[in-house]
Amino acid sequence: MAPILSFEDVWVEYGEKVVLERVSLSIAEGEFVSVVGPSGAGKSTFLRLVLGQEGPSRGRVLLDGTPLAPECSPDRGVVFQRYSVFPHLTALQNVMFGLECAGSFLLARLFGASRKAARDEAAQMLEAVGLGHSLDAYPAQLSGGMQQRLAIAQALVKRPRVLLLDEPFGALDPGIRLDMHELVGGLWKEHGLTIMMVTHDINEAFKLGTRVLAFDKRRHDPHAPNRYGATAVYDVKLDRKAKEAGPPAELVAG
Amino acid sequence: MRLVNIRPAKGSRILIGAIPIILLLVVYAVLSAARVEANPNDKVLPTFLAMARAAMRLFTATDPRTGDVTAWADTTASLWRLAMGVGIATLATLLLGIALGVVPLVRAALGPLVTIIAVIPPIAVLPILFIALGLGEASKIALIAVGIAPFMIRDLAGHVAGLPAEQFVKAQTLGASTWQLTLRVALPQALPRLIDSLRLSMGPAWVFLISAEAIASDVGLGYRIFLVRRYLSMDIILPYVAWISLLAILTDWILLTISRRAFPWAHGGGH
Numbered sequence: 001m002a003p004i005l006s007f008e009d010v011w012v013e014y015g016e017k018v019v020l021e022r023v024s025l026s027i028a029e030g031e032f033v034s035v036v037g038p039s040g041a042g043k044s045t046f047l048r049l050v051l052g053q054e055g056p057s058r059g060r061v062l063l064d065g066t067p068l069a070p071e072c073s074p075d076r077g078v079v080f081q082r083y084s085v086f087p088h089l090t091a092l093q094n095v096m097f098g099l100e101c102a103g104s105f106l107l108a109r110l111f112g113a114s115r116k117a118a119r120d121e122a123a124q125m126l127e128a129v130g131l132g133h134s135l136d137a138y139p140a141q142l143s144g145g146m147q148q149r150l151a152i153a154q155a156l157v158k159r160p161r162v163l164l165l166d167e168p169f170g171a172l173d174p175g176i177r178l179d180m181h182e183l184v185g186g187l188w189k190e191h192g193l194t195i196m197m198v199t200h201d202i203n204e205a206f207k208l209g210t211r212v213l214a215f216d217k218r219r220h221d222p223h224a225p226n227r228y229g230a231t232a233v234y235d236v237k238l239d240r241k242a243k244e245a246g247p248p249a250e251l252v253a254g
Numbered sequence: 255m256r257l258v259n260i261r262p263a264k265g266s267r268i269l270i271g272a273i274p275i276i277l278l279l280v281v282y283a284v285l286s287a288a289r290v291e292a293n294p295n296d297k298v299l300p301t302f303l304a305m306a307r308a309a310m311r312l313f314t315a316t317d318p319r320t321g322d323v324t325a326w327a328d329t330t331a332s333l334w335r336l337a338m339g340v341g342i343a344t345l346a347t348l349l350l351g352i353a354l355g356v357v358p359l360v361r362a363a364l365g366p367l368v369t370i371i372a373v374i375p376p377i378a379v380l381p382i383l384f385i386a387l388g389l390g391e392a393s394k395i396a397l398i399a400v401g402i403a404p405f406m407i408r409d410l411a412g413h414v415a416g417l418p419a420e421q422f423v424k425a426q427t428l429g430a431s432t433w434q435l436t437l438r439v440a441l442p443q444a445l446p447r448l449i450d451s452l453r454l455s456m457g458p459a460w461v462f463l464i465s466a467e468a469i470a471s472d473v474g475l476g477y478r479i480f481l482v483r484r485y486l487s488m489d490i491i492l493p494y495v496a497w498i499s500l501l502a503i504l505t506d507w508i509l510l511t512i513s514r515r516a517f518p519w520a521h522g523g524g525h
Contacts, residue, residue, distance in 0.1 A: 051423065073427070078424060083421055098428035101431070101434050138519045160427070
């Protein structure tokens with residue numbers, strides 16, 4: 001099967017500073033890729049490449065075989081750690097936003113039957129993430145976990161090819177985090193999603209992922225710390241056995 | 255207990271707030287009574303009764319020369335100029351402020367110009383406005399608009415540019431075009447801030463209105479105050495100042511109410 005995403009010798013450089021170097025890998029449809037690594041190792045840059053917030057300095061990033069333009073588009077959905085939802089819209093309006101943008105170019109608002117259809121679809125999606133009872137609540141009235149549920153529903157309603165999660169549970173309490181793991185794991189299976197999740201939590205990465213990518217610098221020049229960039233130093237597909245064994249010692253230590 | 259920890263209850267807070275006002279009025283009444291006793295024709299500190307009489311005359315009696323009730327003619331003329339000036343400034347802010355905040359290209363092109371215009375003292379431009387637009391209504395309206403628009407534009411542009419970048423990225427991943435995200439993400443979040451900066455700008459707007467009216471006008475609240483100043487008519491000036499304050503408070507209250515009703519999410523998020 002052709003990969004959904006592939007990186008061909010990708011470099012990201014800011015002037016003298018090399019952030020990513022020689023990243024070559026591909027991601028198949030249906031994978032749940034966890035991206036881990038120390039701070040400053042290019043995890044977020046890697047995600048921003050896929051998101052289209054920036055383009056590679058060298059190499060190519062392909063989505064379904066086509067090079068990505070350095071611009072965000074609806075085939076890649078995203079959930080950030082914070083500020084993912086619009087504070088001035090209710091939960092329902094937040095989810096309907098994507099449908100309204102597609103349906104009405106000039107006003108980004110739907111009316112009549114198409115509005116009703118979008119409303120029903122959005123309500124259904126909110127039901128699926130467990131927010132069926134708070135359709136008319138503003139984000140400020142929702143807890144942190146519920147806001148992240150909303151952000152996920154908002155992204156999924158566009159049926160993105162790839163769902164990107166940027167430390168989505170980083171700001172949540174441990175208990176809520178477990179609930180969210182269950183939700184994301186369930187949605188991933190149910191909708192056959194392809195997910196890429198950046199996380200600080202190694203255990204979370206192994207628990208949810210079918211594949212773990214660890215970014216770090218392979219080479220290090222103590223006199224010029226920016227001379228070399230990070231790359232995927234660890235790339236493992238997790239079968240059941242590897243999952244049960246948990247994260248290897250060298251990653252936990254890092 | 256430390257002073258910083260003493261918090262008056264709601265009922266007593268109103269009382270505490272009223273005390274200085276009442277005190278001020280009493281002190282004024284005593285002083286004016288003393289002056290009037292010494293000189294029945296004193297004009298500098300008129301009694302409340304004298305002010306009420308003058309106000310009554312201005313608010314009810316028809317001026318035989320113009321056929322209008324003076325105070326109402328002044329009020330409508332001033333409020334109309336104020337509304338036009340503030341309206342133009344608000345419209346300009348809405349268009350320019352959001353464009354500057356959302357589109358980096360517009361910010362690069364027009365940001366420096368707006369910054370330069372913002373540092374020009376508006377009153378210094380008044381002669382230019384008089385020369386260019388004449389002594390009529392246009393120059394007064396223009397002074398108000400020119401006076402408050404740069405501050406409002408910069409404030410709104412800063413606010414919009416400061417909205418979390420995540421929101422703009424998210425909107426794009428949901429398929430929003432530049433226009434759509436301006437309309438549905440930037441604009442609604444800019445409106446409560448626009449009302450806030452409008453409330454702050456009403457003070458300067460009044461200053462510019464009264465300045466323009468004082469210099470060249472034949473009707474208006476500022477015109478009247480500066481006209482009767484020649485006769486030391488404090489019995490007219492003081493009620494007019496009180497009337498202007500009342501109008502200002504009322505405007506502020508209306509703006510705040512509109513903001514609370516229309517944007518509940520911006521005021522603590524509750525319905």
